[in-house]
Amino acid sequence: MRITGYRTATTVQRWGRPVGDANGVFADGAVPVPIVMVDTDEGITGVGLGPHVQIGAVFPAIEGEDPRGVTALYDRMLRQTFKAGHAGAVFGTIGALDTALWDIKAQAAGEPLWRLLGGRDRTVPAYASGLDIALTDDELVSVYRTYAERGLRAAKIKGGLDIERDRRRLTLVRDVLTEAGNGARPGLMLDVNEAWTRKQAVRHVCELERTLDLTWIEEPVRRWDAEGLAAVGRGVRASVATGENLTGLEQFRPLLAAGAVDIVQTAVVWGVSHFLRVSALAQAHDLPVSPIGTTPLALLHAATSVPNHLASELQDLHPPLGVSLDLHVEDGAFVLGDTPGLGVTLDEQVIGAYTRRPDAGAAEGPHIRPEHAGRRLLAVADGFRPEPSPGRDGAVRD
16 A cells, blocks of 8 residues: 545634634634545545645655555654754644544554554543633533533633633533532633743632632643743642643653643644654653544544543534544543544535635734733733634644
8 A cells, every 4th residue: 555645625613602712712713624635546545634734845755655654654754854843833734644644554454543553442531621711601601511411520611811700710610510410529620821921820820729629720831831830830739731732752851851741731733643652751750641622533542542541622512514523422521433544534525615714814813822921910801802813724722
């Protein structure tokens, strides 16, 4: 079997409500989802949901190769970008191609990827994550009741701009999950997407912890600030979760050496091979791993095969436009199917009919860091008031 070419497409995740975080909001709730398809001479096509930035420069590393040698091909792609560097969106392109190759390998073996990777149980524990910073209190309660109906008993909300608003919203979500769980204490997490300085983080979380029990605080300071993350960890009771925006083991090493992270996260956009390597590194430090992403399908398969998986992020309960997934959610977990490969099916006609609006250079949104992030003296009045954003191009991680 040989790799013969690739194709790209872009569909959309339609949330039907505003979505975003402390950095910004997509007010229309329509988030583009780029797709990479890798073709072979035996008619098997692999799918990766992720960027295709500079794919023409990366693809020669795997063109004509046997896709079943996916681990070695992953390293070839890293070497292909040696001089320019593989960080950022290019690492997402490598991840999308890597995921497509794992899809091909499992399809060729006639097995779902979770089985090929050595998983024993197709059930993957989940927590709810609504990208909810722009919602009113009533909307927030409604969203998390929907998650609770699927058995979710842990939730991560977006915040970081106002202590009292965060306290109120966390309390509302706690009450929803407690009621659904017949009084059992739920898991509560707060994600601030690198919005604070070290002192702001400790002050904010300590104040919340006077009345709330937080499982973790996510990305309290900048992703590379090992000393700052460690300082936050020492100053609060909650665990510190981070890693979704780190690209490569070399970026995790200083954080782990400094004892700066308690929950090691990876984003689905970076691919299966990256997740497996990060999981092994985390396991060597006796740390759990937790995948994140809007459609974390590939890492759900991979999570079944690692001993230190904690829980995976469940965002939208519906797949992107034109995408079908062989999984369902019940009793607070993803349940993977038996379709060979990833279990993702594309309706290319539906996807092709989707017309992406021209990118007008969006000035706001969760993908752009605000000018005054980490330098706000006072809380943002009334929490967060989103402004409409023009069209976007590319994946969004949270």
